Amino acid sequence: MTKGPVLVPVLGDQLSHGLSSLADRSPADTVVLMMEVWDETQYVRHHKAKIALIFSAMRHFAEELRERGFTVDYITLDDPANSGSFTGEVSAAVARHKARGVQISEPGEWRVRQMIDAWRESLDVRVRVLPDTRFVCPLPDFFEWAAGRKQWRMEYFYRDMRRKTGLLMDGDKPVGGKWNFDADNRGGPDADCRPPAVAQFKPDAITREVLDLVAARFPDHFGSLEDFAWPVTAAQAAQAFDRFLKTRLPLFGRYQDAMMAGADTMYHAVISPALNIGLIDPVEMCRLAETEWREGRAPIEAVEGFIRQVIGWREYVRGIYWLTMPDLAQANELDATRPLPEFWWTGETQMACIADCVRTTRKTAYAHHIQRLMVMGNFALLAGLSPQDVADWFLVVYADAFEWVELPNVAGMALFADGGKLASKPYAASGAYIDRMSNYCGQCAYDVKKKVGKNACPFNALYWDFLARNEDKLAGNPRLANPYATWRRMNADKQAEYCDSAAAFLQTLQPARKGWARVEVGGGPRIKSGATKHA
Numbered sequence: 001m002t003k004g005p006v007l008v009p010v011l012g013d014q015l016s017h018g019l020s021s022l023a024d025r026s027p028a029d030t031v032v033l034m035m036e037v038w039d040e041t042q043y044v045r046h047h048k049a050k051i052a053l054i055f056s057a058m059r060h061f062a063e064e065l066r067e068r069g070f071t072v073d074y075i076t077l078d079d080p081a082n083s084g085s086f087t088g089e090v091s092a093a094v095a096r097h098k099a100r101g102v103q104i105s106e107p108g109e110w111r112v113r114q115m116i117d118a119w120r121e122s123l124d125v126r127v128r129v130l131p132d133t134r135f136v137c138p139l140p141d142f143f144e145w146a147a148g149r150k151q152w153r154m155e156y157f158y159r160d161m162r163r164k165t166g167l168l169m170d171g172d173k174p175v176g177g178k179w180n181f182d183a184d185n186r187g188g189p190d191a192d193c194r195p196p197a198v199a200q201f202k203p204d205a206i207t208r209e210v211l212d213l214v215a216a217r218f219p220d221h222f223g224s225l226e227d228f229a230w231p232v233t234a235a236q237a238a239q240a241f242d243r244f245l246k247t248r249l250p251l252f253g254r255y256q257d258a259m260m261a262g263a264d265t266m267y268h269a270v271i272s273p274a275l276n277i278g279l280i281d282p283v284e285m286c287r288l289a290e291t292e293w294r295e296g297r298a299p300i301e302a303v304e305g306f307i308r309q310v311i312g313w314r315e316y317v318r319g320i321y322w323l324t325m326p327d328l329a330q331a332n333e334l335d336a337t338r339p340l341p342e343f344w345w346t347g348e349t350q351m352a353c354i355a356d357c358v359r360t361t362r363k364t365a366y367a368h369h370i371q372r373l374m375v376m377g378n379f380a381l382l383a384g385l386s387p388q389d390v391a392d393w394f395l396v397v398y399a400d401a402f403e404w405v406e407l408p409n410v411a412g413m414a415l416f417a418d419g420g421k422l423a424s425k426p427y428a429a430s431g432a433y434i435d436r437m438s439n440y441c442g443q444c445a446y447d448v449k450k451k452v453g454k455n456a457c458p459f460n461a462l463y464w465d466f467l468a469r470n471e472d473k474l475a476g477n478p479r480l481a482n483p484y485a486t487w488r489r490m491n492a493d494k495q496a497e498y499c500d501s502a503a504a505f506l507q508t509l510q511p512a513r514k515g516w517a518r519v520e521v522g523g524g525p526r527i528k529s530g531a532t533k534h535a
């Protein structure tokens with residue numbers, strides 16, 4: 001019988017000291033394995049800043065584990081012996097350390113779960129997969145919740161999470177007598193709106209080394225590294241969140257849906273990149289936010305709105321992901337097949353709203369929720385872009401993008417590709433919505449008030465064309481009764497004008513060149529990890 005240590009692989013989004021796979025391990029009997037592998041940088045060709053964030057945070061976390069007395073076997077991307085895959089590295093490490101078993105926390109992505117399940121066959125040691133306890137709702141509980149319902153709706157799930165955590169509760173009643181204060185939120189932008197700056201972290205020596213590595217190895221990936229300032233340790237994430245609590249939380253709800261050109265973060269927390277890789281705990285964040293309300297520093301509508309996003313939406317989309325995969329990745333209820341336009345990558349479009357969203361995305365690997373949903377997502381929905389192309393884009397471009405949270409938001413919330421499992425209606429809107437919630441239209445080459453024709457805002461004709469195109473699938477949705485009633489009241493000429501105008505615009509879209517999101521099949525040699533170092 002082998003007496004070697006237990007090997008604990010810690011993945012790039014598992015950087016939490018309370019991780020289930022580490023919780024019962026003593027340093028004397030454990031080797032932690034951390035791996036920068038080529039395959040994970042390429043299954044989609046991530047934004048440069050996303051790769052830099054994950055590698056830098058991993059290297060910092062490895063240092064912290066060593067300080068706690070753990071032996072950390074850290075495989076860098078440029079290690080000449082790096083096999084390029086999790087499976088290759090775990091198998092090599094089992095042999096190298098004569099490990100008696102492998103223990104890992106469940107991964108965040110279905111693809112990786114398949115890989116880990118296959119280790120049970122390919123490795124001749126015991127593989128133990130533990131639940132990820134960094135979420136409020138264990139997956140079996142979510143499956144049970146969903147199984148008992150005809151329709152899944154976030155609002156009811158969220159109430160259960162409030163009861164479970166005791167957040168914003170007065171005994172068994174919600175504080176203030178209601179669960180949801182959204183009616184007091186969601187104003188548009190105004191002239192007095194001056195969002196305070198978010199916390200920025202100057203790269204230290206570890207981060208600088210990673211930035212050099214990423215610049216050298218991923219030169220043609222989307223995005224820029226110039227403004228890299230993400231928190232890469234738990235201490236920095238706590239500092240960033242504290243800045244949010246003190247300076248932006250009070251107006252979080254008021255400006256939650258507002259967009260202003262150049263105000264890239266508005267009053268949002270800008271915490272998802274650190275949160276999703278495990279540098280900060282979601283419930284702890286919510287307790288701190290609740291304290292701001294209890295001590296009178298932030299209004300209930302802001303705090304409830306924030307907590308709903310974290311223990312409501314974030315937990316809900318995770319449950320939906322694991323419940324509906326792998327089908328969700330192929331879902332296409334509205335038969336949308338148009339390829340992504342090139343300007344989604346370059347930002348070169350006269351549509352001011354899209355140009356601004358792509359600009360901030362390239363620069364920082366971040367855009368706030370309403371830019372993602374009501375500009376990029378809305379355009380994709382109305383133009384009938386392929387859900388798989390859109391999902392690839394979202395997975396590439398945001399520093400917080402991991403499939404468990406990205407895909408349900410794209411396929412379910414933005415594109416209605418799941419046929420309404422996640423959301424009760426498509427988030428479709430014309431230019432009037434963007435005009436009301438932003439200051440983009442005043443700076444745009446298109447005229448938001450014009451409905452059809454050459455310089456009319458494209459969202460206007462696309463909106464009606466979308467409803468017309470999908471009438472057989474959507475007209476029965478009670479939440480779309482009003483728009484369909486308006487559509488039917490229009491005379492045939494007017495309807496045709498909208499559809500012709502939309503068709504003329506769609507014809508101008510230049511499909512994106514291949515290779516932005518995924519390495520082209522047969523598109524030249526696949527450069528393996530370590531190979532370029534010595535080239």
Ligand SMILES: Cc1cc2nc3c(=O)[nH]c(=O)nc-3n(C[C@H](O)[C@H](O)[C@H](O)COP(=O)(O)OP(=O)(O)OC[C@H]3O[C@@H](n4cnc5c(N)ncnc54)[C@H](O)[C@@H]3O)c2cc1C
Nearest residue numbers: 268269270271272309310313314368369373400401406409
């Ligand atoms: C099409 C689309 C794609 C998205 N892709 C991602 C993604 O890849 N990764 C990701 O973390 N979020 C994603 N979201 C959700 C949301 O836009 C981001 O979580 C949010 O913009 C992160 O910025 P923030 O920390 O400033 O969030 P805030 O607006 O300050 O909200 C606070 C926190 O609430 C959580 N949250 C809010 N809305 C959602 C939501 N719809 N789903 C899950 N969590 C939510 C996040 O953890 C966020 O950090 C997507 C939304 C859409 C519409």
Ligand code: SF4
Nearest residue numbers: 351353434441444457
């Ligand atoms: S006019 Fe239309 S395209 Fe231009 S910014 Fe407004 S919504 Fe966007």
